Every structure is written in C-alpha cells, then in structure tokens.
Amino acid sequence: HFYTLRYTTMAVLRPSFTTNPGATESPGVDAIISALKMMPHIEGGYFIETDRSPDIVSSPFPIKASSTSELTPKRPGFDPTLRNTSTTIHYFLTPNGPQGGFHRNKGRTVHTLHKGRGRYVIIHANELGKEKRIESFIVGPNIEKGEKLQWIVEGDKYKASYLLPDEDGGVHSQGLLISETVVPGFEFCDHDFLSRQGLEELIGVQKAQELGWLLSP
Template sequence: MSIVDILPVAYESSTACKRLNAADILSSALVSTPEVIIAPGVRHIYHLGPLPSPNLYNIPSPTPPNPTQEEPAIQSTINALHLCAHPEGGYFCETDRDPRRVPNPYKEPATSATAEDTDPETRSACTSIYYLLTPQRPQGAFHRNKSRTVHVWQRGRGRYVIIHADEVDGSVENAKARVETFVVGPNVEAGERMQWVVEGGKYKSSFLLPDEPEGETSSGLLISEVVVPGFEFADHDFLRKERMEELLTAEQVQELGWMLRTEK
C-alpha cells in the first residue's frame, strides 16, 4: 500500500447527543470494495488496497444501531464514554461546548435545519467530541461542515477520503475536485497520522481498518475532534449523489459511491 503527496486534511463531526432523534440515526453498511482513487489533474494514483468487506467485519444488514451487538470491549468503551449513534455512522459524544459565543461567520444560507436552541447570529467558540468507528458501525458517510475541524487519534486505525470541493473553480466547465486519502493510526513511521485537520467546505468520509496492517480484526477507531467555530447541524450537510457526479469523474463516482449516506 502506498500513498503519495498526502496533505494535512481531515474531518468535521460533532454535536450533542441530546440533539439527535430516532429519525436521524442510520446504520452503516459497505456495499462494495473499491480499490483505487484517482485525483483528477494530479499525476498520482492513491492506492487504497482492499477495503474492508462485509465478510471481514460481519456487517449486518441496515437496522437501527444497537450498541449491545458490539464486542464486550467495544461496548465497554461506548458505555464509559457515554457514546450514542451518529447520523454519519459510528458513535460520538459531545464532551465540551465553549459557553463563549462568537459572531456567525457564515453568510450563506444554512445547509440543514438549525437546532431550536441555536442562535443563528452566533456560534459557540469551539466544540469537542469523541468519535468512534466499530466493526458494527465501520463507516462515516461523506459529509462536510462549514467550520474547521482538528482531529486527534487515540486508538485503532482507519482511512479517510477527502473531496476538496472548496477548491473547484466554478468558472471552469466540468472542473473536477481533487481527491485525497490517508490512514490514521499509531504507525507514524509508515505515514499514519495522529493529528489531521479538515478545513470547512471539504467533503469527508472514513472507514475502519484492521488494528494491524495485515490483520483481520479491529477493536475500533477512537478519535477526538475540535470544531472551530463550534459545530451546529445548520453548518453541516451530507454529500448527495448528484453533487458527487458534478465533482468527480464517472470512474471515481463508481469507486466512491458506497461512501455516500444510505437513504432509507
């Protein structure tokens, strides 16, 4: 497995469990196993290697997430950190929301409904969460946030795929977005990352990898995220297939379509 010219970027999740309702919660399932991402306009081919398959992780068919289906050690982590299912996939818990408010820097219309207790004129200065991918919920679907997100690895391994939609020149007909991928984990000598940043406006997806590069099992990928200004669902949206087809080549859409959020 080789990855060339990887730049520091990453993801943007977060929000308080209390703001989620049953209609928001989805289970995640992998539907294919793409192997290559080609970044248009860039000479390099990012080889992902075999992606985790349903057989490898024994992923169930889509059903409401049930943490008690997880392995005991993972269930213990979920309980200890008070995690709940995230609509992107995986589990999370908001651990801090700065009480200081800053002016809302986003002039565009909200990308999704604003929570009732959110002042649209301001944002929290920053928010923090735990985020966990597990064998039962191994994928975070493509999404973007308007705010910058700093990620810190804590345990496990996973792969991130970033679509740099914010870099596309709208004045160029059929302009395509740059695609980037990298592994997060403890093996920094092999290029795995323990810290990474995703700027606002970029679409990101992630999925679980085995704990060992040649292994077949995972105890979960646990990270922390800090969003600045603080996360609000009003500043968040999921990537739709129509938008993916605008941003990527047909080959890339075929390879990455399985990372889109599954609609019920």
C-alpha cells in the same frame, strides 16, 4: 508517476468491515461506548459531545434559507447569527458501525487519535477545477509508516472515514476512537451530507462509482 497514479486509484479504497445495524459489538467495544456514553451519529459510528465552549462569537458563515428549514434539528434557543467558539466530540467507528459517510462542515476540524486505525477520504470541493482533488490518508498509531495522530480538515471539504484492521491484511479491530474539535462550534445548519449526484458532479461518474460505498445511506 505511473505507479503513484495506479496506487492512488480509488480501487484501492475498499471496506474492511461492513455496517450491521443492531448487531452486538464485542464487549471491549461496548465498554468504550458505555464508558464514554456515546450514541449513534447520523454520519455513522458513535459520538458524544464532550465540550461546547461557553464563549460566543458572531457567526462567520452567511445565513442560508436552509438553516431555517424544519428538517434542520435546532438546539433550543439557537441563534443562527452566533456560534460557540468551539465544540469537541469523541467519535468512534466500530466493527459493526465502521464508516462515516461523506459530509462537510463549514468550520475547520482538528482530529486527534486515541486508538485504532482508519482511512480518511477528503474531496477538496472548495478548490478550483472541474474534477476536484481527492486525498486519502491513514490515521493510526504507526507514525513511522506515515499514519497520522493528528489531522486537520478545513471547512467546506467533504470528508468520509472508515475503520481499518489494526494490522495491514489483518481482520482485528476494537474500533477507531478519536476526538474532533470544530471551530467555530458545531451546528447542524453548518453541516450537510453529500448525495450521489453531488459526488458525481464533483469527481465524475466513474470515480463516484468507486467511492459510492462511502456515501451516507
């Protein structure tokens, strides 16, 4: 138990790449961004919505006052009582846009790896207890080492992710390319970022200091 605890202290979670807004990516990384027509995501990295189901369901989420806030971007004609049954995006972390900051969605998200490696950090904010459980795992192609090809994040949990080199101890990456399907479909009013104060309240000041680099700026 001692070794498990030591190994899973937040101190082992360190960035391998640093955010460089405006820096040119390698030609291979640029080619992926262009071919898939991705754009910068507010969480960090790049994305494109590839599917929004035409089928509509009643929203299972209570409507909060914040969903009518002027700060919340809304799609034209958006009805907050309805949702598309699902949406799917490509999401891409790159050597110069290597991390997605802590945020949560109300819907559950199914993630699928296409290429590259990364680490996910999940804070189980919706579970009981004063200090919330923190989970971390590697997504990547090395399934024999326990890296995941598919991973599910249930609604109301905070999630952050960051790019890892292709090999442990290496420096090379052409990015982490995944797909994410959210059910019911994504809306900004179902999405929020975690603040530093929120992080401290969830996991305590000390762990929050060690994970603060994964907060969105």
